[in-house]
Amino acid sequence: MGGEPEKWILMLTARTPTNIAVIKYWGKRDETLILPINDSISVTLDPGHLCTTTTVSVSPSFDHDRMWLNGKEISLQGGRFQSCLREIRARAQDVEDKKKGIQIKKEDWQKLHLHIASYNNFPTAAGLASSAAGLACLVFSLSKLMNLKEDNSQLSAIARQGSGSACRSLYGGFVKWVMGKEDNGSDSLAIQLVDEKHWDELVIIIAVVSARQKETSSTSGMRDTVETSGLIQHRAKEVVPKRVVQMEDAIQNRDFPSFARLTCTDSNQFHAVCLDTYPPIFYMNDTSHRIINCVEKWNRAEGMPQVAYTFDAGPNAVMIARNRKTAALLLQRLLYNFPPQSDTDLDSYVIGDKSILKDAGIKDMKDVEALTPPPEVKDSTSLTQKSKGDVNYFICTRPGGGPVVLSDETQALLDPLTGLPK
């Protein structure tokens, strides 16, 4: 071990995207290794709007592994963190930083301790797959710090052991988590189907929906589903394999109608098996249902899908519009049906890529109030009422790229001298 003895700190910062499944992962065949009962496919979201940034650091002066999430220290004792740390340390290589005069031999990594700070640029509790981005970023940043030789696909198999869907955050674009066959999980990993440039017309709008009920964690939820649902095995064995093939084709061919149909039906079927669980699990609420009805009505009126929707283990809607034009029309419809509460300003109600708002011709709250019912709503006195506050805010984004190392040291979350959060 070189450098100024006991004083040096080696540090690296990386950023990893979140992802949303368009063919859903629900149900494990191995709880510890996190091996799924079916393949899944996701789209990576632009890290400019939704991502985790993680700084990892190592120093002989650190006396135990520590981690801070959004500035608050959290325990690393959980089995899933421990699995990831163990797997990464086992693959660590020699590291040399000539500029700083630091040399670390691969066997040293077993004794050295880590400080890790992680930050989500979106609310952790909003149900936006923060654990996926977080675990992926932990694994990715540590692999770079420790100079691992593994490629992102091999790293995904480590991230998978931290949080199943994290494995899909190791790539940009469209990603497939291959369920694999091996008992040890070595072939259960993510591969990139296409990168984010392949289908760059797509625009994604997320509705962060207010939840009145506490939600079932996805870990216990999917365990209950596998144990009690009479439909989940049929879904995993008969339905999903066909859909995965069709979805890969739809993505390769940029076939939006097929993509939308598969995305929507697979989201609905995931929520169906949740409902078929005993006791039943409800992730979608009345607001989620109204968003679906709004999109379905519009798609039907247009005679072909304009927008796909998908919901994870919570009430938030992720809507994928075929292009910027439909995204602007979608945003008009969403703001018409789900206006903000009177004390909310537009700037905090629609966040992310604000240019969609501009395309929709909406500059301020007066423009929102002036929105007229879309043509597909024939009966404006319908039972479906507008109610303010059902949606907390909207995020406009797009498919995005995979993990990157941030070379700009000012973006580090840890102090380079103390190794503690800035």
Added chain:
Amino acid sequence: MGGEPEKWILMLTARTPTNIAVIKYWGKRDETLILPINDSISVTLDPGHLCTTTTVSVSPSFDHDRMWLNGKEISLQGGRFQSCLREIRARAQDVEDKKKGIQIKKEDWQKLHLHIASYNNFPTAAGLASSAAGLACLVFSLSKLMNLKEDNSQLSAIARQGSGSACRSLYGGFVKWVMGKEDNGSDSLAIQLVDEKHWDELVIIIAVVSARQKETSSTSGMRDTVETSGLIQHRAKEVVPKRVVQMEDAIQNRDFPSFARLTCTDSNQFHAVCLDTYPPIFYMNDTSHRIINCVEKWNRAEGMPQVAYTFDAGPNAVMIARNRKTAALLLQRLLYNFPPQSDTDLDSYVIGDKSILKDAGIKDMKDVEALTPPPEVKDSTSLTQKSKGDVNYFICTRPGGGPVVLSDETQALLDPLTGLPK
């Protein structure tokens, strides 16, 4: 044709119960004959609280078939009404009323016209299977007027062609609709499993839930499910047949835990296949979900089911309590979680068998306001808020008997001299 020519009116009034499925019917294999893709099992509800009363009359002075529902004339031209009328007329027999001096030969029924008046003692629009009771009552009352030799099971196969679930309203107690195998539907009919005295401890509480959304009709809903769901065939072929056997056992043995488990899981699975339909169908809303969570939490706390719940094609909850004592405890919980709006009086908020309210120790609105959280609710500051007005009213009832002819002529809905609604 005898009697005073062209002047006489022969009239008969009958009352038929409604029913709620505990193993659900969803999906037809023949749309015209209304043949289902699986067996179903229902409990008949006490006609004292929920029933249809129908008066049927025949007279040579009537020049066409006419029908009034809840006082308003409706068309009989629909294929389903026509199927029932055709099937019944084809089986009509000679009728003689010596007192009135009326004689009708069976061949006369093809030429004679009918006046029919029907009345539900509960709101038609409340989603409480009014069409089941209505069609059953139409078929039952006409069969008596026309002196049919068919038993109730054979009549059920006629009622089935009017409204599938109507066939189960031909008997009291617990009833099975056998799906049958014949293409002509002759063996798709209802049989009584046990009468209403077999398991007379059960108490039923119905929550009539406010709906914000217009609902999908069950006819088009189940057609869409059969055409688009990837799970419905697995349910019909693999899951339901086993549950039907288990449910018959549970009913025979008055095994409440098994009965409750089967009832709840089958209701949930029915709603799961609705969600797996494209576009998805949502019958339950947030209030329905909260009712389920309330019941599930209590059942779990007691270590064994106290209450079963089931939902048809709408948000209303039908809860079946194992006995009067649990029903009173259930009503306390329901009134605690779903209090009436301040301008509602208790007498119109809890209707039907008011003795359950008395057992619950609730005499007036002050007693409702004084209700404390049940012991299973540990965190009274939980996210689940009480909100007034989510439930329109509760109906307390019990399993009940089958169709009966009402001999009291004052209960007739048609004027005996004019044949028009009173």
